Amino acid sequence: MTREGEVSKDIGPQAIRKLKPGRLVIASHNAGKVREIRELLGPYGIEPVSAAELDLPEPEETGTTFVANAELKALQAADLSGLPALADDSGLCVEALNNEPGIFSARWAGEGKDFGFAMQRVEERLAALPPETSRDAHFVCALALAWPDGHVEWFEGRVDGTLVWPPRGGQGFGYDPMFVPAGHAQSFGEMEPATKHVMSHRADAFRQLVAAVLDQER
Structure with a gap:
């Protein structure tokens, strides 16, 4: 996959680097994201360790796209950890x-990461x-x-839906309680994690990652 304005790289089978079983840094200090990623990686022999556990700093997210911000976080964590x-x-x-x-979704929650406040901001704007x-x-x-030598593979997923108010449910994290995925009656905040994992944007991106870089025979 390529971002707008980039020269397309060769993404044939020979260009994809496989991820071997072992330690993998999850370059996030968001406990909810780390938990979901651990669960999604569980079957593949990967040993996730979070950036927070390694006391790695959080980089400033200066990218203008989701992919650019993901890349800079992954590259910094790989460089600092050697993993x-x-x-x-x-x-x-x-x-x-x-x-x-x-891309400012987390920043809308303020320094305290108050997503109740962030959801209220969204609702006030819509109202x-x-x-x-x-x-x-x-x-x-x-x-x-990302690998310590600077090689990067990236994948982008999406899930469509509609917003409800007031927020519903105490599962998930972030904006989950106000988002109802298309074709469903429950919000992500009301769904059991296993149900959400089947259809979420993160699950969509993970399906692509698994198909490309992970050993699916495990």
Whole structure:
């Protein structure tokens, strides 16, 4: 896959680097993300260790896309740890808000990571628009897998849905309680983790990663 403006790289089978079983840094300090990624990696002989456990710093997210931010986080963690590193950059894109908060989804929650406050901000912005305004939204997840020598593979997933108010359910994290995936009645906040993992944006990106770089015979 390539970002806009980039020259396409060779992504034939010979160009994909396989991830061997062993330790892998999860380049995140978000406990909810780390938990989900651990569960998704469980069957593949990977031993996840979080950036927080290794006391790695959080880089400033200066990218303008989900993929760019995932890459810079993965590359820093791989360089500092000497291990392969997997980073996730994800967010909620509300179509009536010009796809905001988008890459700023975490920042909308403030320094205290208060996603109740972030969801309220989204709802207030929508409430200021005409009543007939669409509440369609989608989550995007970009995964970047980096090695200490600078090699990177990346994958991007998406799930579409609509927003509800007030938020529903105490499962998941982030904006999950206000997001109902298309074709379902429950919000991500109401779903059991195993149900969410089947359809989420992160699961979509992981399916691509598994097919490309992980040993599926395990």
